[in-house]
Amino acid sequence: xxxxxxxxxxxxxxxxxxxxxxxxxxxxxxxxxxxxxxxxxxxxxxxxxxxxxxxxxxxxxxxxxxxxxxxxxxxxxxxxxxxxxxxxxxxxxxxxxxxxxxxxxxxxxxxxxxxxxxxxxxxxxxxxxxxxxxxxxxxxxxxxxxxxxxxxxxxxxxxxxxxxxxxxxxxxxxxxxxxxxxxxxxxxxxxxxxxxxxxx
Numbered sequence: 001x002x003x004x005x006x007x008x009x010x011x012x013x014x015x016x017x018x019x020x021x022x023x024x025x026x027x028x029x030x031x032x033x034x035x036x037x038x039x040x041x042x043x044x045x046x047x048x049x050x051x052x053x054x055x056x057x058x059x060x061x062x063x064x065x066x067x068x069x070x071x072x073x074x075x076x077x078x079x080x081x082x083x084x085x086x087x088x089x090x091x092x093x094x095x096x097x098x099x100x101x102x103x104x105x106x107x108x109x110x111x112x113x114x115x116x117x118x119x120x121x122x123x124x125x126x127x128x129x130x131x132x133x134x135x136x137x138x139x140x141x142x143x144x145x146x147x148x149x150x151x152x153x154x155x156x157x158x159x160x161x162x163x164x165x166x167x168x169x170x171x172x173x174x175x176x177x178x179x180x181x182x183x184x185x186x187x188x189x190x191x192x193x194x195x196x197x198x199x200x
Contacts, residue, residue: 007047013160013182014040016191020125039161045084052080092159100157103166103183110139110179110192111149111170121189142194147174163190169197 017036055065066076109117115136119127122135130138153169160182167180176197182190 003050007043007050009165010043010160011040011047013163013165013191014043017161017163017182020123020190023125035161036163049080049084052076095157095159095164099164099183100155100166102187103157103164103181104155104168106183106189106192107152107155107166107168107179107181110142111152113140113143115139118189118192121183121187123184123188123190126189126191139192142177143172145174146170146177146194146196147172152179170194 014036018033018040021030021033021036052065061073062077062081063073065080066073069076071079106118106121109115113136115134118135118139122130126135149170149172151171153171155166155168157164157166159165162185164183164185165180166183167178170177170179177194178197179192179194181192184190
């Protein structure tokens with residue numbers, strides 16, 4: 001995965017993890033929201049460094065970059081003229097095999113319509129969003145739209161902040177999907193989404 005794709009995924013996941021707690025009462029999901037917000041800030045900084053480097057490569061001056069950022073030419077050059085700070089480029093540790101297996105187990109449960117497992121592990125935010133019909137009502141739409149699962153590809157897993165993000169391509173009877181799940185350190189289900197596998 002190239003850096004732009006990685007940044008796109010990380011911004012998407014980290015911002016979604018911030019949006020959930022923002023919609024809840026203050027203090028909900030404190031640990032996950034703090035970690036997600038910190039990761040979002042680091043990812044935004046990496047993205048800004050990438051865009052400044054691209055602007056410089058096209059001939060944009062430090063003065064023009066500073067103007068766009070609302071800072072002086074000197075401040076822009078001082079901040080972005082060096083390597084991206086280690087604080088925002090340090091690699092995340094690899095998730096453990098047991099963490100990945102647990103997340104994949106939830107993907108399998110969703111594909112096999114074992115929604116009680118998802119309901120038991122769902123965060124308070126997901127349960128609130130699902131409403132009185134529970135998660136079953138939300139996930140019953142997946143087979144209706146994409147068809148039944150016929151084969152699942154290998155999972156791609158990484159930690160984003162302190163949250164495990166796992167995705168895999170699922171071949172289905174209707175259309176192939178990219179299934180993505182986010183799980184907290186304690187195994188709480190924070191998000192589960194399906195998109196067409198070739199969709200951005």
